[in-house]
Amino acid sequence: MSSDTPDAAPVGGSLADRVSKPDAPAEVASEDGARDGAGDKLGGSELQEPDYTVEVKLSDLQADPNNPLFSIQTFDNLGLDERILKGLSSMNFRKPSKVQERALPLLMSNPPKNLVGQSQSGTGKTAAFVLNVLSRLDLTTEQSQITPQALILAPTRELARQIVGVIQVMGQFLDGLVIGTAVPTETSIRPARMDCSVVVGTPGTVQDMIKKRIMNPTQLKVLVLDEADNMLDQQGLGDQCIRVKAMLPRTIQVVLFSATFPTHVHTYAGKFAPSANEITLKHDELTVEGIKQLYMDCNNEEEKYASLIQLYGLLTVGSSIIFVKTRASASQIESRMTAQGHTVASLTGGIEGSQRDSIIDRFRSGEAKVLITTNVLARGIDVSTVSLVINYDIPAAFENNRNTGEPDYQTYLHRIGRTGRFGRIGVAISFVGSRQEWEMLRMIQTHFQCTIDRIDTGDWDEVEELIKKTIKNSRAQAKFNQ
Incomplete structure (x- = not known):
């Protein structure tokens, strides 16, 4: 999406700077290090x-x-x-x-x-x-x-x-x-x-x-x-x-x-x-507080892919999940990235059972650090090393198989929650490639009363520094609270 989009936020600004984000609740870690979900x-x-x-x-x-x-x-x-x-x-x-x-x-x-x-x-x-x-x-x-x-x-x-x-x-x-x-x-x-x-x-x-x-x-x-x-x-x-x-x-x-x-x-x-x-x-x-939310303006689908390639170095700092809307998109992105020498894995409902098991096990073990998936992994899956989530496509709400034009708020909430358990700090970046996605992201911000900050992609060194700093801070706080 171009920078002359009506009501676009200034460079480095928030999606809607008039909506303030309440102070995030203090993170309180278990004294005993108990683990829920995956062990x-x-x-x-x-x-x-x-x-x-x-x-x-x-x-x-x-x-x-x-x-x-x-x-x-x-x-x-x-x-x-x-x-x-x-x-x-x-x-x-x-x-x-x-x-x-x-x-x-x-x-x-x-x-x-x-x-x-x-x-x-x-x-x-x-x-x-x-x-x-x-x-x-x-x-x-x-x-x-x-x-x-x-x-x-x-x-x-x-x-x-x-x-x-x-x-x-x-x-x-x-x-x-x-x-x-x-x-x-x-x-x-x-x-x-x-x-x-x-x-x-x-x-x-x-x-x-x-x-x-x-x-x-x-x-x-x-x-x-x-x-x-x-x-x-x-x-x-x-x-x-x-x-x-x-x-x-x-x-x-x-x-x-x-x-x-x-x-x-x-x-x-x-x-x-x-x-x-x-x-x-x-x-x-039930908010998204404590998760650093960012977004990137992209003029079209090709710019989304180009931004993903630019981010690859950051995706492998820990582990990352890239959420897309269709199985075909996941397969296409995996093929293109692999052809360019990037190591990624793709997991969708269209993959056979034992192969799916193998992929998720590789991701859990850290053998595969970047996972491209549909909403099949948006819920419940617990992998502690995930430090970054990419919403390659903003999740849309459907009714009777028709796009309602509104976002799927619950899916968005569950998706970005894969960056870590609720109550911890995580990083989520949404790609905005059309006017509809722009409006959906505005609705998400209003719904959760949170701030989603724009990343200025004019200086990728600065982008890398910003995201690395956020991930580092989240890890430091998690270590402090343990």
């Missing part, structure tokens, strides 16, 4: 404790907030199996996070109650629902060890595999724990029977396995939907989740967790998980 082996980031209040809404008006288990201060208060406590200790979880203090007593009460939980990434959601799942398993007989008792659904195979990793670490001392992964495969060959105590998978594959009697759902006690707003809002996934739930016992405990819950999805979640307890953050606390 150490998968390069997960440390659990963060932003300064906020967890609100609790009880479905039972007779519930007693003075009950000792209304909130817990230690995991010992839950009466957990010693082997689970040992698993928690191996993950450096010494005490519950603020969300876990309130969520765990509600999750683990008996008789089981449904729960709808909204909490920022990196605050312990994954560990909370995994802890509940493990505590409800009966592994006393050989038959119980191979009969599914808990089902966790995720929107992508990458997130499903990450959750499996958390269960493996937390449940490593539980004799007889068998975990099954139900995700799409590149072959039609499936096991004759899903022999495991916990199943983690994607809705379509799980639905298919139940239909074909590969998976027996009759003994399931817990159903968890991770990234629930995305699962229930997308037409395909939402329909599949409904069909899966209809195949499960009516007495099953339903647990929904997400970092965001738009109003219309929250209303539907109440029907999917009836009479549920709720833990929530106020909407105005």
